[in-house]
Amino acid sequence: MTEAPPSAPAPPPELPAAAYERMSLVLRVGLLxxxxxxxxxxxxxLLAHPAASSGSVLSSNPILxxxxxxxLAHGLASGSIPAYLTLGLLVLLxxxxxxxxxxxxxxxxxxxxxxxxxxxTVLVLLLVGILVIGPLIR
Amino acid sequence: xxxxxxxxxxxxxxxxxxxxxGLVGSLTGLGGGVIVIPVLVVLFAVPFxxxxxxxxxxxxxxxxxxxxxxxxxxxSDLRIGMFLEIATVPGALVGASLTxxxxxxxLDDALLIALGAVxxxxxxxxxxxxxxxxxxxxxxxxxxxxxxxxxEYHDQALGHVVPYEAHDTSSALGVMFGAGMVSGMFGxxxxxxxxxxxxxxxxxxxxISTATSNFMIGVTAxxxxxxxxAAGYANPIIAAPVALGTALGAYSGSRLLxxxxxxxxxxxxxxxxxxxxxxxxxxxxxxx
Numbered sequence: 001m002t003e004a005p006p007s008a009p010a011p012p013p014e015l016p017a018a019a020y021e022r023m024s025l026v027l028r029v030g031l032l033x034x035x036x037x038x039x040x041x042x043x044x045x046l047l048a049h050p051a052a053s054s055g056s057v058l059s060s061n062p063i064l065x066x067x068x069x070x071x072l073a074h075g076l077a078s079g080s081i082p083a084y085l086t087l088g089l090l091v092l093l094x095x096x097x098x099x100x101x102x103x104x105x106x107x108x109x110x111x112x113x114x115x116x117x118x119x120x121t122v123l124v125l126l127l128v129g130i131l132v133i134g135p136l137i138r
Numbered sequence: 139x140x141x142x143x144x145x146x147x148x149x150x151x152x153x154x155x156x157x158x159x160g161l162v163g164s165l166t167g168l169g170g171g172v173i174v175i176p177v178l179v180v181l182f183a184v185p186f187x188x189x190x191x192x193x194x195x196x197x198x199x200x201x202x203x204x205x206x207x208x209x210x211x212x213x214s215d216l217r218i219g220m221f222l223e224i225a226t227v228p229g230a231l232v233g234a235s236l237t238x239x240x241x242x243x244x245l246d247d248a249l250l251i252a253l254g255a256v257x258x259x260x261x262x263x264x265x266x267x268x269x270x271x272x273x274x275x276x277x278x279x280x281x282x283x284x285x286x287x288x289x290e291y292h293d294q295a296l297g298h299v300v301p302y303e304a305h306d307t308s309s310a311l312g313v314m315f316g317a318g319m320v321s322g323m324f325g326x327x328x329x330x331x332x333x334x335x336x337x338x339x340x341x342x343x344x345x346i347s348t349a350t351s352n353f354m355i356g357v358t359a360x361x362x363x364x365x366x367x368a369a370g371y372a373n374p375i376i377a378a379p380v381a382l383g384t385a386l387g388a389y390s391g392s393r394l395l396x397x398x399x400x401x402x403x404x405x406x407x408x409x410x411x412x413x414x415x416x417x418x419x420x421x422x423x424x425x426x
Binding site: 085089119 | 144148183184185195216223228238361371372379
């Protein structure tokens with residue numbers, strides 16, 4: 001097919017170009033920050049445990065005690081390597097959440113109630129997953 | 139692999155396997171997950187939910203980069219993507235929870251068999267997409283009109299602006315729920331299923347489907363990753379080398395060998411995925 005369909009629909013409701021640019025920036029900065037933390041944390045972990053075997057990491061997750069806000073805050077303050085690894089994972093996880101947040105912002109500003117509600121629902125579901133379902137089934 | 143291997147060696151081998159998986163995943167267009175998850179479980183004896191946790195973290199680390207590029211190019215339709223995430227996200231929440239619950243109930247074997255079945259389904263589905271670049275026009279449904287699920291893009295190859303409208307949103311939502319569930323349950327992107335919904339049911343042009351699917355995979359993975367992280371199944375020591383290796387392999391695949399990315403390569407590697415699927419099923423039913 002080399003021609004446009006004859007019954008072309010009306011021009012689409014556009015998101016502002018700034019929306020696309022900002023989302024791209026958020027994605028790249030978030031990814032870079034989390035990778036730096038994760039790689040640095042992994043290297044530090046390996047140096048701190050030179051004699052560790054594969055069985056030790058396969059049988060227990062070193063970040064388990066940092067999966068609560070007080071635990072994480074305390075771990076970060078005391079310079080714990082697994083706490084920083086947890087932070088790296090959280091930053092990585094937050095990147096798409098910020099993407100959804102910016103979606104809410106732009107749909108709301110465009111006066112699109114249904115799309116705003118849809119995007120808010122997606123955000124709420126993501127938060128329910130990490131704050132309610134995950135801890136519930138641990 | 140025995141449990142007492144030196145950690146440096148173990149993680150090095152893990153990263154090498156992930157590089158290979160990322161490379162093959164990129165060349166075939168299947169994504170690294172369908173290779174790396176069964177390899178983690180079968181070769182490296184990584185517990186199932188930890189492998190799934192590493193899988194979703196890998197998706198988060200890799201989809202953000204491709205997603206960003208597509209969003210910049212304005213090819214991924216944010217509106218349609220956000221709309222469909224209302225189905226993929228609950229699907230992923232259910233899938234990830236199911237994996238944890240089944241493992242707690244010592245039903246790991248059932249998970250292995252299900253993963254094998256998904257791998258066997260992915261292989262032929264990936265070959266379906268050999269039709270025309272642009273679909274023949276179909277009318278939008280009422281929901282599509284109400285939410286403005288339409289758009290247009292300038293197709294450089296065709297040299298003109300291509301308009302599109304979402305056709306059957308109900309069926310697409312149903313397939314997307316299933317795609318989200320597969321993603322959360324097994325830690326794979328399940329892009330093949332997402333693209334199926336976008337191509338077949340929403341009747342979108344192939345370029346828009348691909349870009350929108352890549353955009354959505356990150357948010358879907360975040361749903362699964364949130365559940366698994368909070369449930370204690372996101373182990374960064376395992377996930378970090380897997381994510382880095384897969385990203386490196388996928389990058390090499392897309393940059394170094396662009397000419398290879400075609401149907402022939404895909405057909406060449408389909409047996410690999412089928413073999414992995416069969417191997418995982420055999421493990422599940424208790425055969426060596």
